[in-house]
Amino acid sequence: MRRSIATVCVSGTLDDKLAAAAAAGFDGIELFENDLVVSPMAPAEIRKRCADLGLSIDLYQPFRDFEAVPPELLRANLERAERKFDVMAALGVDTVLVCSSVHPAAVDDDDLAAAQLAMLAGRAADRGMRIAYEALAWGRHVSTWDRSWRIVERADHPALGLCLDSFHVLSREVSPAGIAGITPGKIFFLQLADAPHLSMDVLQWSRHHRLFPGQGAFDLPGFVKLVLAAGYDGPLSLEVFNDVFRQSDPARTAVDAMRSLIALEDRIAPHLPPAPALTGHAFTEFDVDGRSGPELRSALRGLGFAHTGQHRTKPVELWEQNSCRIVLNSAVTQPGPAMISAFAVTSEDPARSLDRAEALLAPAHPNVREPGEAELAAITAPDGTSVFVTPPGDEWRSDFLPTGAGAAPTGLLAVDHLGLAQPFDHFDEAGLFYHSVLGLDHLATEEYAAPFGLMRSRAVADPARSVQVALTVALLRRGEWAPAVADPQHVAFTTTDIVATAAALTCPTLPVPDNYYDDLAARFALPDDVLATLRRHGILYDRDPSGGELLHLYTPVFGGRVFFEIVERRHGYTRFGEPNAPVRMAAQRHRRLTSNPSSGTP
Numbered sequence: 001m002r003r004s005i006a007t008v009c010v011s012g013t014l015d016d017k018l019a020a021a022a023a024a025g026f027d028g029i030e031l032f033e034n035d036l037v038v039s040p041m042a043p044a045e046i047r048k049r050c051a052d053l054g055l056s057i058d059l060y061q062p063f064r065d066f067e068a069v070p071p072e073l074l075r076a077n078l079e080r081a082e083r084k085f086d087v088m089a090a091l092g093v094d095t096v097l098v099c100s101s102v103h104p105a106a107v108d109d110d111d112l113a114a115a116q117l118a119m120l121a122g123r124a125a126d127r128g129m130r131i132a133y134e135a136l137a138w139g140r141h142v143s144t145w146d147r148s149w150r151i152v153e154r155a156d157h158p159a160l161g162l163c164l165d166s167f168h169v170l171s172r173e174v175s176p177a178g179i180a181g182i183t184p185g186k187i188f189f190l191q192l193a194d195a196p197h198l199s200m201d202v203l204q205w206s207r208h209h210r211l212f213p214g215q216g217a218f219d220l221p222g223f224v225k226l227v228l229a230a231g232y233d234g235p236l237s238l239e240v241f242n243d244v245f246r247q248s249d250p251a252r253t254a255v256d257a258m259r260s261l262i263a264l265e266d267r268i269a270p271h272l273p274p275a276p277a278l279t280g281h282a283f284t285e286f287d288v289d290g291r292s293g294p295e296l297r298s299a300l301r302g303l304g305f306a307h308t309g310q311h312r313t314k315p316v317e318l319w320e321q322n323s324c325r326i327v328l329n330s331a332v333t334q335p336g337p338a339m340i341s342a343f344a345v346t347s348e349d350p351a352r353s354l355d356r357a358e359a360l361l362a363p364a365h366p367n368v369r370e371p372g373e374a375e376l377a378a379i380t381a382p383d384g385t386s387v388f389v390t391p392p393g394d395e396w397r398s399d400f401l402p403t404g405a406g407a408a409p410t411g412l413l414a415v416d417h418l419g420l421a422q423p424f425d426h427f428d429e430a431g432l433f434y435h436s437v438l439g440l441d442h443l444a445t446e447e448y449a450a451p452f453g454l455m456r457s458r459a460v461a462d463p464a465r466s467v468q469v470a471l472t473v474a475l476l477r478r479g480e481w482a483p484a485v486a487d488p489q490h491v492a493f494t495t496t497d498i499v500a501t502a503a504a505l506t507c508p509t510l511p512v513p514d515n516y517y518d519d520l521a522a523r524f525a526l527p528d529d530v531l532a533t534l535r536r537h538g539i540l541y542d543r544d545p546s547g548g549e550l551l552h553l554y555t556p557v558f559g560g561r562v563f564f565e566i567v568e569r570r571h572g573y574t575r576f577g578e579p580n581a582p583v584r585m586a587a588q589r590h591r592r593l594t595s596n597p598s599s600g601t602p
């Protein structure tokens with residue numbers, strides 16, 4: 001199907017928006033009047049620019065507050081429409097979106113609305129144009145798709161049809177099922193937007209929180225299937241009003257948008273290489289420098305890891321304990337805080353994983369290779385992290401020569417999850433990336449109040465829970481007062497006996513305040529001896545409604561930005577201990593201030 005994008009979806013002036021849409025491979029655009037009004041380009045120039053870029057202009061919008069008004073207003077509205085038809089003629093656009101009226105003078109009368117829209121359609125038809133009528137979810141009298149359809153049916157004019165917008169349809173209680181029964185040819189235009197479930201005023205919800213398909217909670221595949229069943233064969237067009245996208249790099253937003261459409265089409269009619277099953281975390285790689293490297297080595301030793309392998313050609317070390325594998329890469333060119341630069345997941349079919357990634361606009365780039373090294377291709381996640389996809393087994397290890405060192409194990413068995421703080425502009429993009437490219441499902445999104453600002457957390461995981469990544473972001477872009485530890489990254493390891501593990505550790509763990517344990521006692525009625533054990537080892541606790549329990553502990557921040565977590569999951573606990581994240585952040589900050597008050601880095 002043809003793919004279009006409304007100019008309102010991306011940031012910038014019309015030049016920026018058109019360039020971004022074309023570069024991302026869109027076939028057409030919906031031109032928003034605001035973008036035209038502020039553009040120095042005459043309509044005929046815009047037409048030419050679009051043609052040169054290979055973009056059609058599929059819709060001009062919006063034309064507001066037209067229908068069901070008293071005669072003198074109708075006359076003015078028709079006159080206003082003629083001026084817009086002039087602009088459309090110069091642009092070479094034949095369809096205008098008319099959204100349902102919010103005007104105080106509009107009356108609650110479907111017959112009047114139908115008669116006046118038919119009149120408008122007649123004027124449009126005289127100029128070879130047509131009207132796509134859209135029910136805004138907050139329209140004064142017409143706010144649901146079924147009522148807009150009744151009016152269009154009643155008007156019965158060939159130049160009048162419907163514009164269906166998934167947001168307006170799915171944000172309301174009216175079932176969309178009847179859409180499949182709309183007369184073929186009468187849906188003139190289809191606008192797609194996803195959104196999170198929010199209990200708020202629907203206009204605010206629509207104008208600030210729309211998302212690209214697959215990033216929110218709406219059933220877009222089901223919705224599009226209904227529209228296709230009604231014979232719709234026009235473009236799939238994205239119309240996403242989103243506060244973050246409005247101020248992010250338009251080129252990237254357009255690629256994210258295109259990825260959402262490719263993934264949506266694949267859910268409607270699968271055509272991409274299916275995402276192969278992932279079987280685990282192979283390794284996690286940290287970039288370290290002369291300052292952070294020694295700190296991390298010492299922390300790993302204290303966690304019971306051993307430096308088991310040394311890369312044949314690069315200053316890269318492999319540290320291991322059971323199936324927990326950390327790679328420390330000192331080949332960094334820029335000194336700076338330690339960070340997770342890459343992680344590797346095992347796939348039952350790495351080649352197919354990479355084919356799928358490429359089809360979803362995340363092409364693999366070859367790792368820098370030396371003779372005799374294993375071939376490892378990586379895709380780049382939205383935050384810049386390289387994601388390696390490796391076959392099950394130890395092929396990737398052939399680049400490391402064994403050092404002969406053995407671990408002093410502390411019971412850490414495997415990687416439970418990675419915690420990756422996301423750049424503010426790219427959180428929803430990251431969720432869609434991991435979901436569509438790697439086939440990881442979105443788990444529940446959680447929000448919590450933390451010392452340095454409100455946080456949102458969304459974990460992604462494969463169905464078997466062998467690869468889990470917890471993505472976090474601040475709800476608002478951070479201001480100037482943002483301590484370095486506000487957005488750390490971490491690796492969490494599993495143990496089946498966290499108390500024994502805690503007793504065996506020789507690296508510092510994070511001191512947890514007594515206030516926390518007093519509160520825990522009040523919340524969960526834990527036996528005194530259990531509470532005393534948790535308190536003694538700085539172990540935090542969470543319980544889910546079905547009795548699943550999480551016992552976990554944290555290390556301080558090492559190397560400026562990273563820390564480790566140890567988790568013991570009991571009785572099917574599947575979350576990530578989000579309620580304890582603020583405790584952790586406060587304790588990490590406290591420790592930073594007390595252990596090195598003069599360092600100057602908060």
Ligand SMILES: O=C(O)c1ccc(O)c(O)c1
Pocket residue numbers: 061062097099134136165191206207239
């Ligand atoms: O928010 C609005 O006013 C608005 C305008 C045009 C649309 O197509 C729409 O879905 C919403």
Ligand SMILES: [Mg+2]
Pocket residue numbers: 134165191239
């Ligand atoms: Mg719309």
